[in-house]
Amino acid sequence: MRLALIGLGAINRAVAAGMAGQAEMVALTRSGAEAPGVMAVSDLSALRVFAPDLVVEAAGHGAARAYLPGLLAAGIDVLMASVGVLADPETEAAFRAAPAHGAQLTIPAGAIGGLDLLAALPKDSLRAVRYTGVKPPAAWAGSPAADGRDLSALDGPVTLFEGTARQAALRFPNNANVAATLALAGAGFDRTEARLVADPDAAGNGHAYDVISDTAEMTFSVRARPSDTPGTSATTAMSLLRAIRNRDAAWVV
Numbered sequence: 001m002r003l004a005l006i007g008l009g010a011i012n013r014a015v016a017a018g019m020a021g022q023a024e025m026v027a028l029t030r031s032g033a034e035a036p037g038v039m040a041v042s043d044l045s046a047l048r049v050f051a052p053d054l055v056v057e058a059a060g061h062g063a064a065r066a067y068l069p070g071l072l073a074a075g076i077d078v079l080m081a082s083v084g085v086l087a088d089p090e091t092e093a094a095f096r097a098a099p100a101h102g103a104q105l106t107i108p109a110g111a112i113g114g115l116d117l118l119a120a121l122p123k124d125s126l127r128a129v130r131y132t133g134v135k136p137p138a139a140w141a142g143s144p145a146a147d148g149r150d151l152s153a154l155d156g157p158v159t160l161f162e163g164t165a166r167q168a169a170l171r172f173p174n175n176a177n178v179a180a181t182l183a184l185a186g187a188g189f190d191r192t193e194a195r196l197v198a199d200p201d202a203a204g205n206g207h208a209y210d211v212i213s214d215t216a217e218m219t220f221s222v223r224a225r226p227s228d229t230p231g232t233s234a235t236t237a238m239s240l241l242r243a244i245r246n247r248d249a250a251w252v253v
């Protein structure tokens, strides 16, 4: 398999380590970063010359918006981590219009799970989908939630945001991609509720959601170890690796 990674931070370094020896890999970053078994490429045209079977994006909303529609339009399959960028209607339209020659965009579960069942439920049967993300203060560094507030001095949990998944995904590009993924799998960006919490006592990154539908009620909850980037759960790279491996698998579970 030939993999082109966009971004080589916490997620894609773990993806590269997981695919070592099983894929030829290049990476596109602004700094020209490399990793064991991964050669840096300087720009998008060098990435395309590599002729990847799959592009794996884990570089942030700006990179996803700038690169991915063009790659899909060139007939290249894409697996994206920065799902929240699709909360912007113009960007979503560009992604939906782009794929050519059967190119496919894969949106992995990322740091959450249970999406197989949620996505199987008929959309018009969904009555409520409510997501809560709880992370330690360090995970919110650099986010608008920290604006003017010393999160390191918190002595208890604080709700930083409550609103729709669309608002959350756009305001918190590094922490609410899962809210966007949940919205796309379920009730949509404007009918999925999101709450984001900083908790000094949180033992890891927590994601929980409740679904009420005509057919079923479900609850999902996970608490995961953070990766080298505090706001990114270690499970995210594992989810991307599963999606990559499923491409070649005889059995997909």
Ligand SMILES: NC(=O)C1=CN([C@@H]2O[C@H](COP(=O)(O)OP(=O)(O)OC[C@H]3O[C@@H](n4cnc5c(N)ncnc54)[C@H](OP(=O)(O)O)[C@@H]3O)[C@@H](O)[C@H]2O)C=CC1
Pocket: 006, 007, 008, 009, 010, 011, 012, 028, 029, 030, 031, 032, 033, 058, 059, 060, 061, 062, 063, 080, 081, 082, 083, 109, 110, 111, 112, 173, 174, 175, 177, 178, 181, 229, 231, 232, 233, 236
């Ligand atoms: N779906 C999900 O569940 C989750 C999704 N995410 C998404 O994944 C993204 C990556 O997460 P993570 O690995 O933790 O982030 P990191 O900050 O650890 O790494 C980001 C990487 O992207 C590169 N990068 C940034 N901007 C660009 C650009 N314009 N072009 C090319 N490379 C770029 C950076 O390198 P350089 O600075 O050298 O360019 C760096 O290598 C997040 O920003 C978020 O959008 C994160 C967590 C969960």
Ligand SMILES: O=C([O-])CC(=O)C(=O)O
Pocket: 111, 173, 174, 175, 176, 177, 178, 179, 205, 231, 232, 233, 234, 236
């Ligand atoms: O990795 C996580 O815990 C989730 C995350 O940052 C995101 O959804 O952007």
